[in-house]
Amino acid sequence: MIAPFTWKAVLGAVLLSALPSAAQGPATAKPSPASRPGSPEKPAAKPSAPSATKPAAQGVTLPKPTTVTLKNGAKLLLVERRDLPLVSFSAWLRGGALGAPAGKEGLAALTAELLQKGAGALDARQFAEAVDGVGGSLDVVPALEAIVINGQFMSRDTGLMVELLSDMLTRPRFDAKELEKTRERLVSEIAAAKDGDPRTLIAAYFQAFHFSGHPYGAPVSGTEASLPGLTRKDVLAYAKNHLGADRLILSVVGDFDAKALAEKLEASLGGWTRAATPAPEAPTTAASKGRRVLLVDKPDASQTYFWIGNTGVSRSDPDRVAVELAETVLGGRFTSLLNTELRVKSGLSYGARATYTLNSRPGPVVISSYTKTESTEKAIDMALDVLSRYRQTGMDDATLSSARSYVLGQFPPTLETGAQVAAKLSELAFFGLDASDVDAFATQVNAATRDSVRAVIQRTLPAPEDLTFVLIGKAADVRDMARKYGAVTEMKISDKRFAPPTTAAKP
Amino acid sequence: MFRQSLLWASCLALLAAPVSGARAQGSAAAPGTSSDAAASKLGAGIEVRTLKNGLKVIVWPDHDIPNVVLYNWFRVGSRNEYPGITGLSHFFEHMMFNGAKKYGAGEFDRVMEANGGANNAFTSEDVTVYMEWFPRSALELIFDLEADRLQHLAFDPKVIESERGVVYSERRSSIDNSTARSLMEQVQASAFVAHPYQFPVIGWPSDIESWRMADLQRYFKTYYAPNNGTLIITGAVTPAEVFALAEKHLQPIPAQPAPEPVRTQEPEQKGERRVVVHKVAQSPLLQLAYHGIAGKDADLEALDLLLRILADGDSSRLHRRLVEEARVAISVDTYFSPGFDPSLVWVMADLPPGGNLSKVEALITEELARVVKDGVTEAELRKARNIAVAGFWRGLETNDGRGYALGAAEVFRGDYRQLFDAPSRFEKVTPDAVRKVAARVFNSQRRTVGWLVPTDEKAATPAAKEAAR
Numbered sequence: 010m011i012a013p014f015t016w017k018a019v020l021g022a023v024l025l026s027a028l029p030s031a032a033q034g035p036a037t038a039k040p041s042p043a044s045r046p047g048s049p050e051k052p053a054a055k056p057s058a059p060s061a062t063k064p065a066a067q068g069v070t071l072p073k074p075t076t077v078t079l080k081n082g083a084k085l086l087l088v089e090r091r092d093l094p095l096v097s098f099s100a101w102l103r104g105g106a107l108g109a110p111a112g113k114e115g116l117a118a119l120t121a122e123l124l125q126k127g128a129g130a131l132d133a134r135q136f137a138e139a140v141d142g143v144g145g146s147l148d149v150v151p152a153l154e155a156i157v158i159n160g161q162f163m164s165r166d167t168g169l170m171v172e173l174l175s176d177m178l179t180r181p182r183f184d185a186k187e188l189e190k191t192r193e194r195l196v197s198e199i200a201a202a203k204d205g206d207p208r209t210l211i212a213a214y215f216q217a218f219h220f221s222g223h224p225y226g227a228p229v230s231g232t233e234a235s236l237p238g239l240t241r242k243d244v245l246a247y248a249k250n251h252l253g254a255d256r257l258i259l260s261v262v263g264d265f266d267a268k269a270l271a272e273k274l275e276a277s278l279g280g281w282t283r284a285a286t287p288a289p290e291a292p293t294t295a296a297s298k299g300r301r302v303l304l305v306d307k308p309d310a311s312q313t314y315f316w317i318g319n320t321g322v323s324r325s326d327p328d329r330v331a332v333e334l335a336e337t338v339l340g341g342r343f344t345s346l347l348n349t350e351l352r353v354k355s356g357l358s359y360g361a362r363a364t365y366t367l368n369s370r371p372g373p374v375v376i377s378s379y380t381k382t383e384s385t386e387k388a389i390d391m392a393l394d395v396l397s398r399y400r401q402t403g404m405d406d407a408t409l410s411s412a413r414s415y416v417l418g419q420f421p422p423t424l425e426t427g428a429q430v431a432a433k434l435s436e437l438a439f440f441g442l443d444a445s446d447v448d449a450f451a452t453q454v455n456a457a458t459r460d461s462v463r464a465v466i467q468r469t470l471p472a473p474e475d476l477t478f479v480l481i482g483k484a485a486d487v488r489d490m491a492r493k494y495g496a497v498t499e500m501k502i503s504d505k506r507f508a509p510p511t512t513a514a515k516p
Numbered sequence: 517m518f519r520q521s522l523l524w525a526s527c528l529a530l531l532a533a534p535v536s537g538a539r540a541q542g543s544a545a546a547p548g549t550s551s552d553a554a555a556s557k558l559g560a561g562i563e564v565r566t567l568k569n570g571l572k573v574i575v576w577p578d579h580d581i582p583n584v585v586l587y588n589w590f591r592v593g594s595r596n597e598y599p600g601i602t603g604l605s606h607f608f609e610h611m612m613f614n615g616a617k618k619y620g621a622g623e624f625d626r627v628m629e630a631n632g633g634a635n636n637a638f639t640s641e642d643v644t645v646y647m648e649w650f651p652r653s654a655l656e657l658i659f660d661l662e663a664d665r666l667q668h669l670a671f672d673p674k675v676i677e678s679e680r681g682v683v684y685s686e687r688r689s690s691i692d693n694s695t696a697r698s699l700m701e702q703v704q705a706s707a708f709v710a711h712p713y714q715f716p717v718i719g720w721p722s723d724i725e726s727w728r729m730a731d732l733q734r735y736f737k738t739y740y741a742p743n744n745g746t747l748i749i750t751g752a753v754t755p756a757e758v759f760a761l762a763e764k765h766l767q768p769i770p771a772q773p774a775p776e777p778v779r780t781q782e783p784e785q786k787g788e789r790r791v792v793v794h795k796v797a798q799s800p801l802l803q804l805a806y807h808g809i810a811g812k813d814a815d816l817e818a819l820d821l822l823l824r825i826l827a828d829g830d831s832s833r834l835h836r837r838l839v840e841e842a843r844v845a846i847s848v849d850t851y852f853s854p855g856f857d858p859s860l861v862w863v864m865a866d867l868p869p870g871g872n873l874s875k876v877e878a879l880i881t882e883e884l885a886r887v888v889k890d891g892v893t894e895a896e897l898r899k900a901r902n903i904a905v906a907g908f909w910r911g912l913e914t915n916d917g918r919g920y921a922l923g924a925a926e927v928f929r930g931d932y933r934q935l936f937d938a939p940s941r942f943e944k945v946t947p948d949a950v951r952k953v954a955a956r957v958f959n960s961q962r963r964t965v966g967w968l969v970p971t972d973e974k975a976a977t978p979a980a981k982e983a984a985r
Contacts, residue, residue: 069581092580093913125830134840137830142899144906163906190843197799197846197868204695204797204970309796312688342634344625353622356681359689380685411630418632418651421581426913503798 069421071447074260074434075267082255083278086434087270088262090427096167096263097428099435100158100174103258104251106229107154107289112238115231118151119192119239120247124158125149126187129176133187139173147173153229154291154369155439156252161428164264168273174259175277178252183244196236203502207307207314207481208379210507215316215373217508218303218498219477224291225372226508233505253284260434262427294370296320300476300495303509306484307502313385313482314377317392319471321374324367324440330453331465332365337412338404339363339395339470340376344411346395351378357388365469369440374469382483386490389478397473403463413454420450558912559936562922563755565762569771570743573762574932575755576918584655584751585915586648587923588662592739593642594717595778595856601731603719606639607683608735612646613637614675617668621675624661631657641713642855643927644739649916652752656761663765669736671729680724687718695797695968696864702791703966707805707860711782741772748923751915782807782858789964794971798869799846801968802876806957808861811854811928817904817941818949819861819957823850824900825892825950826863826883831899837883838865844876854928861957873967884958891951901942908938 074086109116125140125147126133140147145162158177162170202209213228220226231239257278261270296319322332333341340347340363351361357380366372376396380388404412424430424447437446478494480487481502491497500509561577593605613635615621628635633650648658691697701716708714718724738744747766749758785807809815827834827850838845844867851862863884865876911917925935 093909095909095913134831134836138899141829141831141903142895144899144902144904146906161910190840193843193868194839194846197866200869201799201846201866204795204799206689206694208689307693311692312685342629344622344629349622352682354678356678357685359682359685379689381688407630411626414632415629415634418583418654419634419649421583421651422649422914422916425581425915 068417068451069424069447071424071433071437071444072262072430073444075271077271077275079254079275079279081279081281082253082283083257083259083281084438085271085274086258086260086438087265087267088260088427088430088434089265089267090262090430091264093427094164094264095161095427096164096170096261096265097161097426097431098159098170098174098259098261099428099431100160100178100257100259101435101439102156102158102178102252103154103256103288103439104284105152105155106227107224107291108247108251108286109227111227112235113243114227114235115195115229116239116243116247117156117251118230119188119195119236120183120244120252121149121151121156122191122195123183123188123244124156124177124181126191127182127184128173129180131176132182133184136173136176139169143169145170145173147177149177151229153225157435159428159432167263167265167270171270171273171277175274175281178257179278179281181248181252183241183248185241188241188244192236192239195231196233199230199233199236203307207310207312207502211314211316211377211479211481213507214303214305214481215318215375215477215479217506218301218479219297219319219373220294221508223294224289225294225368225370228507232507235506249284250286251284251289254278254281255283256288257281258435258438260431260438262431262434291368291370294320294372296471296475297477298475300474300478302478302480302491302495302497304484304488304491304497304499305479305481305502306499307481308483308485310382310481310483312379312381313388313480313487314379315385315389315392315481316373316375316377316479317389317396317476318373318375319475319477320371321365322367322469323369323371325369325442326367326371326469328461328465328468329367330450331457331462332469333416334409334412334454334457334462335466335469336363336365337416338408339399339466342415346399347376347378347392350391350395351380351388355391357384357391361392374471382486385480385482385487386493389494393473396470400467400470400472403459403466406459409457409459409462413457417451417454559933561755562932563759564932565755565759567742567762567767569767569769570741571745571747571762571766571769572926573747573749573759573766574922574926575753575758576748576750576922577753577755578750578915578918579752581915582652582752583915584650584652584658584749584753585919586646586650586658586662587748587750587919588646589746589748589923589927590644590646590739591642591744591856591927592644592735592775593640594715594719595641595712596739596775597712597715597719600723601727602715602723603683603717604723604727604731604735605644605739606717606719607679607724607727608732608739609637609639609644609646610679610683611671611676611732612665612669612740614679615670615672616665617670618664619661621670621672624665627657628654628661633658639717640853640855641717641859645923647916647919655753655757659761659765663769666740666742666766667769669740671732671736673729676727676729676732680727683718683724684721687721687724691716691718695793695795695799696801696866698795699791699793699801699803699966699968700862702793703803703805703964704860706789706791706966707785707807707964708782711780711857712778713782713855713857713859737772738775742766742769743771744775746923746926748919748926750919750922778857785962787961791964791966793966793968795968796972797968797970800867800871800873800970801966802845802865802867802873802880803966803968804863804877804880805860805964805966806863806959807962808852808859808957809854809953810856810858812930813854813858815949815953815956816854817938818945818953819852820904821897821900821942821945822887822892822950822954823852823861824903825896826850826887828900828903833887833896834863834865834880834883838876838879842875842879844871844879848880856928869970873969877965881960884954887954888951888958891947891954894947897945897947897950901945904942905939 077085150157347361361378631654845865926932
């Protein structure tokens with residue numbers, strides 16, 4: 010009913026590809042500057058501080074947390090913030106979908122869902138009542154490399170919050186009936202998503218097709234084919250191997266006494282055992298050579314949705330600030346090169362973007378848009394042309410200056426709330442980064458030069474001859490055209506996987 | 517994440533007065549020990565001034581971060597449309613970014629972004645709202661940009677044509693290629709036979725094709741007049757500097773005659789209506805739309821709490837019954853967006869592939885009848901209140917949230933100060949008030965039932981007709 014925002018085309022559902030990344034933080038509905046409907050559609054606000062053109066604008070710095078490492082390896086980061094009667098936390102458990110054995114895609118997601126379906130003395134219903142009853146919130150987000158639990162409670166309910174969180178972590182029930190129900194629901198949700206806007210799913214197809222054979226290609230949420238085979242035994246094994254104190258980074262921000270809270274957390278989490286296996290690590294990823302196309306047939310689609318890209322950069326890439334500037338100019342804001350061509354000048358699309366997905370290892374870097382079936386070729390050619398020109402020429406000084414101001418100006422609201430700060434603290438610790446990622450951001454943005462950004466563009470954006478294409482649309486009308494871009498693999502949107510069987514993720 | 521429910525939850529929060537603002541946010545804070553005192557303390561720095569041309573400016577200073585948020589609310593939406601120009605309000609939302617006198621085509625965004633700002637806008641049945649998020653350093657520039665487009669908007673035929681294509685693409689993605697939105701469009705169009713709430717905000721396809729220059733110019737003059745807007749500024753500013761800038765840049769814009777009021781009232785519905793949409797899909801959908809209440813209605817908080825008791829959270833009645841116990845739905849949600857006129861109260865369920873629509877409909881109908889007959893418990897009411905008040909606090913955590921909440925209270929309730937009474941209004945709701953509003957709204961004679969029935973590809977109508985546009 011609300012006609013959505015004028016700009017606002019996020020192409021990719023974080024949930025299915027589920028990659029807590031630098032820009033996005035944990036993949037859920039985290040509080041954001043626009044903590045209402047528009048926000049998911051807005052370009053993710055990005056890092057930084059004082060502006061190039063505006064001398065010494067105030068920036069934001071990350072508060073220094075009280076840090077406690079328990080004997081069992083759990084890491085706690087606590088920040089007192091007393092302005093509102095709220096407590097927010099962000100708990101990251103290393104492992105995520107990477108910890109699921111081959112063929113058991115979705116196991117981490119299923120396990121994560123079940124954490125809130127009964128724990129300690131509470132069954133699923135009682136657990137939900139406990140959270141809802143005080144107006145609290147708890148979101149469990151299964152992601153590629155972690156399971157993330159975010160929560161927010163009234164400070165008067167801090168004790169309850171600690172109790173519920175530690176029950177979830179240390180005493181989940183994994184009740185058989187709840188497991189069966191949840192598994193069934195997860196399958197149905199994927200089927201239902203395929204009836205919806207393809208923008209919510211195309212990331213999963215890209216990830217599965219592009220990273221075929223690599224753990225990054227295994228769909229985080231599982232597939233309609235993989236989920237039904239998951240058993241309680243699988244869940245228990247996953248929990249034993251991958252849920253443990255040494256995998257936990259827990260940040261809490263809000264209205265509490267840090268010393269008292271640390272004691273409370275130590276009392277409730279100190280006895281938690283370590284995970285039975287070492288944390289999984291993804292093998293390195295690399296750019297693929299040549300071009301290939303996955304065409305996903307959605308027979309009634311009136312529009313073609315596309316992602317075109319390759320492998321980009323990791324969250325800890327030393328040039329990540331330049332990468333952010335490069336992304337902003339190519340497709341990270343409304344006046345980006347892509348949106349200007351595909352939307353503003355030509356009216357072909359409601360939106361066009363460029364996105365780097367940042368994980369421990371380089372994830373996808375893609376350009377993405379959608380257009381009516383008839384103009385598919387025109388829009389893709391236009392997007393490729395923009396990419397190609399950008400790789401050759403980079404940006405001029407005025408554009409660099411504008412991009413600097415933009416990322417700096419949009420940065421402070423990304424760290425406005427306790428929940429945002431908690432998520433950032435956990436994210437940085439997870440990726441082995443420190444506060445300079447926030448505190449020195451402005452300096453680094455201002456230090457970027459045309460040459461340094463151009464070098465990064467050439468290093469991190471795909472060459473025109475090496476591209477993975479994923480198209481979701483009406484195959485009967487775009488099949489012939491798609492062949493122009495490379496060898497075409499075709500599947501139906503009703504197929505129960507996100508990549509054709511031959512390219513399904515292998516160990 | 518991709519469920520129908522979330523789609524509508526988003527809408528709810530968007531337009532809902534602050535009382536419902538919690539819905540889309542999922543997670544939340546919770547009420548303070550003394551909500552009212554804390555709330556009024558929060559708003560202590562707010563100052564208001566009405567310019568000579570009728571534009572009301574409300575400023576809420578807060579200096580936590582060096583940033584500012586602007587919300588400009590105009591009282592125009594699809595409610596002000598008629599056949600032939602449906603979707604025009606939303607199209608106009610787009611056109612406001614397409615060039616004026618000092619800042620030509622593309623310059624509004626280019627200049628704003630180069631100075632660290634970003635923007636967005638949305639249109640609903642009742643309002644069109646423009647938002648800007650920017651560093652403090654860009655404050656005066658933002659006023660200059662706003663003044664230029666409000667005073668001198670350009671209407672370049674080429675730009676209009678291009679933007680039509682953009683809106684069409686938006687329509688294809690948000691409505692045509694989504695089963696949930698397709699069904700909702702049909703249900704809403706059937707639930708209202710007279711009132712313009714029947715029109716989809718994005719417009720009917722044939723109308724998108726036929727807006728004329730004269731329509732746009734008239735719309736701009738009538739509805740984008742300063743006396744039809746409300747400007748909210750929150751963040752790192754002082755009221756004095758904002759008023760000075762507003763007087764300098766916006767006060768010269770002349771007032772216009774007040775727009776014609778919307779006089780049509782929806783006649784009472786005398787019997788259930790049913791809508792079936794066939795679409796290539798795997799999963800059936802059910803939507804029930806009941807005629808609800810207006811945003812200023814005294815029952816608003818009771819209705820808000822009722823809808824939470826029914827479907828907010830895994831412990832809610834409908835979730836328990838349909839998703840956990842009977843396992844006939846994968847999600848269920850309620851949605852209500854209070855507007856200027858009585859609008860629809862939605863109850864929606866996503867079914868699994870092969871799901872039984874009759875059964876889900878029967879169970880929901882039974883649960884709604886039960887709440888009408890037996891009311892709700894004190895414990896349920898307490899829980900819903902906690903969730904609502906938590907959402908209230910959560911909504912006030914950011915400059916953006918404060919800007920939105922303040923504007924919604926001013927526009928939909930007629931006074932921004934009502935924002936700060938929200939916690940006490942929730943406190944006053946009794947179980948009996950909840951039962952009464954349930955009886956008022958959940959009358960099967962006054963509902964429209966929508967079924968999305970999946971078809972396979974072979975039975976599908978060729979998409980060529982729409983796609984060819």
